Amino acid sequence: MACYRFPATIVAPRASRHRIRAQKPSISHPKRLFSAASSARFGWDDVLRVGEGNQEDDDPSDLRGYFEKVWACNRGSQEKQSEFVPFLVEDQIVGYIHKGFIEHLRKFQDVFTVVSGKNGCGIGDCVSLHSSLKKPDDRTRAVGHVIKCIGKLIPGIRNELYPVTSSFGMPIFFSLERAAAPYFGIKAYGVHMNGYVERDGQQFLWLGKRSNMKPTFPGMLDHLVAGGLPHGITCKENLMKECEEEAGIPRSISNNAISVGAISYIDIDKYKYKRDVLFCYDLKLPAGFIPKNEDGEVDSFRLVPVGHVANIIRRTEFFKPNCSIVHFS
Numbered sequence: 001m002a003c004y005r006f007p008a009t010i011v012a013p014r015a016s017r018h019r020i021r022a023q024k025p026s027i028s029h030p031k032r033l034f035s036a037a038s039s040a041r042f043g044w045d046d047v048l049r050v051g052e053g054n055q056e057d058d059d060p061s062d063l064r065g066y067f068e069k070v071w072a073c074n075r076g077s078q079e080k081q082s083e084f085v086p087f088l089v090e091d092q093i094v095g096y097i098h099k100g101f102i103e104h105l106r107k108f109q110d111v112f113t114v115v116s117g118k119n120g121c122g123i124g125d126c127v128s129l130h131s132s133l134k135k136p137d138d139r140t141r142a143v144g145h146v147i148k149c150i151g152k153l154i155p156g157i158r159n160e161l162y163p164v165t166s167s168f169g170m171p172i173f174f175s176l177e178r179a180a181a182p183y184f185g186i187k188a189y190g191v192h193m194n195g196y197v198e199r200d201g202q203q204f205l206w207l208g209k210r211s212n213m214k215p216t217f218p219g220m221l222d223h224l225v226a227g228g229l230p231h232g233i234t235c236k237e238n239l240m241k242e243c244e245e246e247a248g249i250p251r252s253i254s255n256n257a258i259s260v261g262a263i264s265y266i267d268i269d270k271y272k273y274k275r276d277v278l279f280c281y282d283l284k285l286p287a288g289f290i291p292k293n294e295d296g297e298v299d300s301f302r303l304v305p306v307g308h309v310a311n312i313i314r315r316t317e318f319f320k321p322n323c324s325i326v327h328f329s
Contacts, residue, residue: 042318044209044302047221050315051308058315065314069324076268084273085125087184089139089173092166096185097127098271104150111142129174139174147180153271154180156215162188163231168277175231185273188228191239192326193257193281195224195247196306197289203306205327206291208246208298210320217320221312224283224291224301225249226323235259235279247301248292249285257283263325280326 085102087095097105105112105127113128133139140161151157154177161175164186181188195206206224210217227242229235236257243254260280267274291301304312313324 041219042316044300047207047302047312047318048304048308050318051304051311053311060314062314066324069313069319069321070265072321073265073267073325077266080268084185084268085127087186088126088128089164092173094164094166094173094184094186095275096273097183098273099125101153101183101271102127104153105146108146108149111146136172136174140176143174143176147177154183160228161231162186162228172231178228178230182267182272182274185275187275187277189235189277189279190226190228191235191242191281192223192278192323193225193239193243193283194327195249195283195285195291197285197287197303199287204303205306205309206247206285207302207304207309208291208293209300209302211297211299214297219299221319221323222298223323223326229279239281243283245295246293246298248294249283249289253285253289254283257281265322265325276322278322278326 081096083100084096084098086093087097102114106114109130111130111133113130115126115128129139129143133142147154147157156179158178160178162178162181163172164174164176164184165172168187168189176184176186178188197204197206208222208224210220210222212218225239225242225246227238227246229238233241236259239257240251240254243249243257244251258281260282262277262279264275264277267276293299293301309327312318313327319327
């Protein structure tokens with residue numbers, strides 16, 4: 001693998017559909033310099049200072065800072081699953097819906113069918129689409145109408161559709177608004193790319209700082225390129241599109257990105273059952289390349305030695321959580 005990798009004892013090597021799990025830390029990392037509440041209010045001077053700085057009693061072999069990042073992406077994944085019931089389409093489980101959220105779906109009886117485990121037919125509690133919705137397009141329109149009706153419960157509507165399937169690469173049952181994906185517990189896929197350069201025998205990673213206008217994780221550190229995988233586009237094509245939009249990387253360069261595996265996690269928070277799978281890529285860039293954001297989603301970029309990136313992950317909460325685990329997996 002081309003880029004620097006953190007200690008192998010942290011997580012298993014990346015592999016397709018690999019689930020990252022960790023035991024919940026019993027105490028906070030003692031060297032934490034910035035809390036989650038203040039993380040979006042840092043600047044590049046803070047980032048570089050933390051990356052370069054040597055703390056007197058800081059032990060690089062202390063892995064708690066890394067494990068905290070894994071746990072942050074798997075909140076509630078063990079203790080809260082019983083609050084959700086399966087979401088079925090054509091007798092296939094495609095997601096999980098919170099019992100409280102189901103109450104908002106009951107009034108749409110021409111779209112959703114709620115089955116109780118007490119119905120005597122041997123089926124546990126579950127939610128399915130109405131039997132009259134046979135075609136993917138019909139399902140997409142019907143569910144989309146429901147989401148518009150209950151839009152205040154689902155913040156950050158993006159008007160971007162995600163495919164709903166039983167597993168990656170399988171036939172698409174229908175398409176769902178991206179912001180609604182965690183409320184229906186469907187698997188959502190994305191691409192994340194480490195862009196790096198080599199100078200004088202040392203490797204450096206290009207990091208992006210998210211725009212303060214982003215609806216999620218504003219102002220936090222991110223990969224050079226990352227994005228969700230919408231309906232109707234391959235992973236590689238989506239990556240090249242994101243490379244152009246987020247960092248101004250021409251296709252003649254981004255076409256050389258190397259697939260290095262995937263990670264997955266489950267993050268449960270209130271009504272949201274977030275099941276993400278991230279396809280990971282590495283791209284070696286020309287030594288003199290300077291990224292330029294084209295879509296306004298990135299505030300700025302900096303080139304940081306990979307060893308300093310490890311310090312930033314261990315010591316702070318500057319990174320968008322899933323970016324941390326992609327970096328060190």
